[in-house]
Each structure stands twice: as C-alpha cells, then as structure tokens.
Amino acid sequence: MSIFLQACVNGLLIGGFYSLMGMGQNVIFGVMKIVNFCHGEMLMVGMYLTFLLSTTFGLDPYACVPLVGILMFLLGALIQHTLITPSLGTKSFTNLLFLTVGLGMLLSNGALVLFGSEYRTIPTAYSQTYITLGQVNLSLPRLISFGVLIVISIALFAFLKYSTIGKQIRAVSQNPVGAEVVGINAKRIYILTYGLGTALAGVAGALLTGFYTIFPTAGAAFGFRALIVVVVGGLGSIPGAFFAGIFLGILETMVALFISPSYSDLIVFVTFIVILVVRQMIILRRK
Amino acid sequence: MLKVEGLRAGYGAINILWDISFEVREGEVVAILGSNGAGKTTMVRAVTGMVRPSAGSVNFNGEELAKKSSRYILDKGIVQVPEGRQIFTEMTVLENLEMGAFNKPTREVFARNLETAYGRFPKLKERAKQAAGTLSGGEQQMLAVARALIGMPRLLILDEPSLGLAPNIVDDILDVASSMARNDGIAVLLVEQDITKALACADRGYVIENGRIALQGAAGELATNEHVKKAYLGI
Numbered sequence: 001m002s003i004f005l006q007a008c009v010n011g012l013l014i015g016g017f018y019s020l021m022g023m024g025q026n027v028i029f030g031v032m033k034i035v036n037f038c039h040g041e042m043l044m045v046g047m048y049l050t051f052l053l054s055t056t057f058g059l060d061p062y063a064c065v066p067l068v069g070i071l072m073f074l075l076g077a078l079i080q081h082t083l084i085t086p087s088l089g090t091k092s093f094t095n096l097l098f099l100t101v102g103l104g105m106l107l108s109n110g111a112l113v114l115f116g117s118e119y120r121t122i123p124t125a126y127s128q129t130y131i132t133l134g135q136v137n138l139s140l141p142r143l144i145s146f147g148v149l150i151v152i153s154i155a156l157f158a159f160l161k162y163s164t165i166g167k168q169i170r171a172v173s174q175n176p177v178g179a180e181v182v183g184i185n186a187k188r189i190y191i192l193t194y195g196l197g198t199a200l201a202g203v204a205g206a207l208l209t210g211f212y213t214i215f216p217t218a219g220a221a222f223g224f225r226a227l228i229v230v231v232v233g234g235l236g237s238i239p240g241a242f243f244a245g246i247f248l249g250i251l252e253t254m255v256a257l258f259i260s261p262s263y264s265d266l267i268v269f270v271t272f273i274v275i276l277v278v279r280q281m282i283i284l285r286r287k
Numbered sequence: 288m289l290k291v292e293g294l295r296a297g298y299g300a301i302n303i304l305w306d307i308s309f310e311v312r313e314g315e316v317v318a319i320l321g322s323n324g325a326g327k328t329t330m331v332r333a334v335t336g337m338v339r340p341s342a343g344s345v346n347f348n349g350e351e352l353a354k355k356s357s358r359y360i361l362d363k364g365i366v367q368v369p370e371g372r373q374i375f376t377e378m379t380v381l382e383n384l385e386m387g388a389f390n391k392p393t394r395e396v397f398a399r400n401l402e403t404a405y406g407r408f409p410k411l412k413e414r415a416k417q418a419a420g421t422l423s424g425g426e427q428q429m430l431a432v433a434r435a436l437i438g439m440p441r442l443l444i445l446d447e448p449s450l451g452l453a454p455n456i457v458d459d460i461l462d463v464a465s466s467m468a469r470n471d472g473i474a475v476l477l478v479e480q481d482i483t484k485a486l487a488c489a490d491r492g493y494v495i496e497n498g499r500i501a502l503q504g505a506a507g508e509l510a511t512n513e514h515v516k517k518a519y520l521g522i
C-alpha cells in the first residue's frame with residue numbers, strides 16, 4: 001500500500017509538468033489552430049537558460065524562474081512575429097508543420113553545439129532532501145516545483161477567464177471572424193499567445209532543473225506528452241489539459257512500478273491510442 | 288454620413304463587387320437587397336475594412352476609409368452585426384457583451400451601455416451568466432445586436448439578421464434597429480435577403496445584382512417596382 005501511495009504521489013508530482021506543458025500547447029492550438037512541435041524544445045531552452053543564469057550569477061534555480069519566464073516570453077513573441085505569423089498567411093498546414101519541427105531541431109542541435117552532449121545538473125543544497133509524510137517520502141525540489149506549477153496553473157486559468165487579454169485570447173480561439181468584427185487585433189493576440197505558451201514551457205524547464213538532468217534532447221519526452229495531454233484533455237480545454245497531465249503522470253509511474261520502467265512509454269502510448277479509439281466509438285454511437 | 292462610390296472588391300483573383308455606390312444619411316434606415324451570392328456580405332466586409340477594396344471610395348463623415356484597417360473603421364463608429372452572428376459561443380452572454388467594448392471610450396461607459404442593451408433585450412439580462420451557445424437562435428441574434436450597440440455605433444450595419452429566425456423575432460430586431468435610427472440619430476444599413484421585411488422597415492433601398500447596383504429608390508417605390516416583384520417577391 002505504501003508503495004502504491006508513493007507511486008501515486010510521484011506520478012502527481014511529475015504529472016504537473018505534463019499539465020503545464022499541455023496547457024501551453026493548448027493555448028497556442030486554441031488561438032492559431034497549429035500544433036507547436038517545438039514545445040518540448042522550448043522546455044529544454046528554459047532548462048539551459050536556468051543553468052546559465054544559475055552558474056553565471058550563482059542564483060538558485062527557483063530564483064531564476066521569473067526571469068526565465070520573461071526571457072522565454074520574449075523569445076516566443078519574437079518567433080511568432082518574425083516566423084509564424086507570416087507563415088499563417090499561407091494557410092498551409094505543412095508549412096507550419098515544417099516550421100515548428102525545424103525550429104525544434106534547430107534548438108536542440110544548437111544546444112548540442114553550445115553545451116555539448118553531456119548531462120548537466122544544477123547542484124543545490126536541498127536536491128537530496130526528502131520530507132517524510134506518513135509512509136510517503138517527498139523529494140523537496142519536486143514538491144517545491146509542484147507547488148509553483150499549481151500556482152502558475154491557477155494563475156493561467158484566472159488570467160484567461162477574467163483578464164481583458166485573456167478574454168480576447170478566448171474570443172480569437174472561439175471565433176476569429178467574430179473577434180475581428182469586435183476589433184480585436186488578432187496579430188497582437190498571436191504574439192501574446194505564443195509568447196505565453198513558450199514562457200510556460202520555459203518555466204516548466206526551469207522548475208525541472210531542481211531534480212532533473214539537463215541535456216539537448218531533454219525536452220522531447222515532455223513535448224510528446226504535451227501532445228497527448230492536449231488530445232486526451234480536449235483541444236482548447238485548459239482544465240482538461242490539467243487533469244489529463246496529472247492522469248498521465250500517475251499512469252506512467254504506476255506502470256514503471258508494477259510492470260517495468262522500460263514499458264512505461266509503450267503503455268502510455270497504447271493507452272493514448274485506446275482512449276482515442278474509444279472516444280471515436282462513443283462519438284459515432286451518439287450520432 | 289456614409290457615401291460609397293465605385294466600390295470594387297473581391298477575394299484574391301476572384302472579384303465579387305464591380306461597381307457599388309450608395310449613400311446612408313443620419314437617422315436613416317437604408318436597405319441593401321439582393322439574392323444569395325449577389326455580393327452583399329462582401330460589400331459589408333469591404334465597407335468595414337475586413338476586405339480591402341481594390342477601387343472606389345468609402346467616405347464616412349468626410350473621411351476616406353477605403354484603405355483603413357477594420358479596427359480603425361470600428362473606432363470611427365461603423366459597427367456591424369455580422370452574417371451568422373459570430374458570437375463567442377463558449378463565453379457567457381455578459382462576456383460577449385464585454386467584447387463589444389473594444390476601445391477605451393466604449394469601455395468607460397460600458398456599465399451604462401450594458402443597462403441600455405439589457406433594456407432593449409431583457410432576455411439577455413436574464414441569461415447574462417449563461418454560455419452564449421446555449422441561447423436560442425433569436426436570442427443569439429439579439430446578443431449580436433446588443434454586442435454591436437455596446438460599441439456605440441454611429442452607423443450600424445445588420446448583415447442578414449433574418450437568417451434562420453422566426454418572423455416575429457426578426458420583427459423585434461428590426462423594430463429595435465429602426466427605433467434607434469428614429470430616436471438616437473444613428474444610421475442603419477440593413478443588408479437583407481428578406482425583401483418584404485427589409486422594405487417595410489427601411490426608408491430607402493438599393494438592389495445589388497452581380498456585384499452592381501441594379502436599382503435604387505424609396506422603400507415604397509421599390510416594393511411596388513415590377514422588376515423587384517418579379518425577381519424577388521415572386522408576384
């Protein structure tokens with residue numbers, strides 16, 4: 001029982017990252033109807049940025065989070081303005097597919113050139129600290145990261161629900177023509193949205209560095225999971241993405257514990273396919 | 288107030304409007320009539336800056352708007368209720384109305400305009416917290432009109448308000464539009480396929496055929512015009 005509980009908690013703690021990644025991907029998809037294939041690489045960029053900031057200035061990785069968020073927002077806004085918005089005009093899905101996939105390759109290979117292929121970590125005094133609650137051991141950095149993730153998720157939800165810009169983002173996602181009719185500047189919303197999505201991925205990367213190794217392809221696993229989260233949680237649904245991420249984390253940890261860690265990717269993807277098939281059957285039956 | 292001359296517009300290589308000229312004066316309801324595909328919606332989009340005209344002039348209170356952005360034109364007071372309503376279905380009624388207050392001046396008087404809009408359409412007040420997609424077709428059309436009113440139009444363009452609605456609801460919406468023209472001094476451009484209803488409410492009308500103005504005149508004259516009767520009313 002205690003092992004089960006421990007796996008649940010570990011799953012929850014890693015699932016929060018999938019949620020955050022999925023929510024970023026979802027906001028971008030909602031507004032522009034494009035799949036951001038370099039979302040995972042943005043997480044990796046966030047990790048290296050944290051690494052640079054903390055080794056250069058001796059900052060604690062968690063202290064870097066706000067700065068990484070701002071820098072990644074600016075990077076995302078720049079990419080949107082110079083690359084994605086002009087490509088959206090072509091209305092070609094393949095153009096955007098190659099653009100974001102290519103950007104992802106550029107970023108991970110760029111990291112390889114700049115930092116080499118070795119695994120890096122940011123050593124902290126508390127990286128091996130555990131808190132014991134009953135029969136469950138909680139890694140302190142994972143716990144802190146999860147706490148920050150939850151705060152960010154709630155803030156994102158509130159931002160989209162209540163702020164003027166958040167409402168404009170939702171308006172563009174739901175009805176681009178209606179948004180133009182009421183005078184919303186779609187290009188500005190695109191920049192803000194892609195900046196926001198990129199910042200969320202970068203912040204997820206920064207929060208990972210407390211307990212995760214940094215390497216040029218570290219983002220790939222998270223990028224894939226973000227896609228699963230978006231599809232399972234429902235396109236455009238922020239709460240859906242949140243819960244799908246948590247579910248995915250727990251599922252993965254359970255498989256690793258009760259079957260084998262080497263099967264966890266396999267079973268995650270099989271579950272994904274099963275969910276897709278079952279959902280399609282339900283939709284068809286309703287019709 | 289609005290004077291359109293020689294307007295030509297289309298999408299990419301396909302030209303839809305060839306030569307459109309018409310005028311709307313203050314306090315007037317002007318109907319733009321025509322069958323499906325005549326170019327009515329393209330005309331609305333060209334006037335509101337959503338499609339850039341390739342030639343012609345859109346003069347609004349002395350200012351040339353033909354090459355201006357849709358946002359700029361909105362700022363000048365030309366607000367449309369688009370074809371198909373284009374409301375935000377997953378947002379609440381109140382959020383939809385908030386989206387109508389697009390610039391600072393309209394946001395500052397939002398509370399007052401909201402009360403006015405609720406006064407005209409009490410149903411919307413009852414359903415303020417409901418998702419707009421759960422409203423009936425008629426209520427959605429009211430919401431689209433109310434959203435436009437929140438933007439404080441000087442010229443209100445209604446594009447096919449009758450589409451898919453019960454006749455009595457269409458009457459309600461047209462009543463609101465004409466009462467605003469009579470009492471508040473705004474101009475209304477009513478773009479319609481339902482010619483009988485449109486001419487009953489309008490002062491003057493223009494008939495678009497194949498991207499050109501085919502006929503124009505006072506509403507009463509058009510209603511009795513032989514060509515209109517034969518081609519559109521089936522009499």
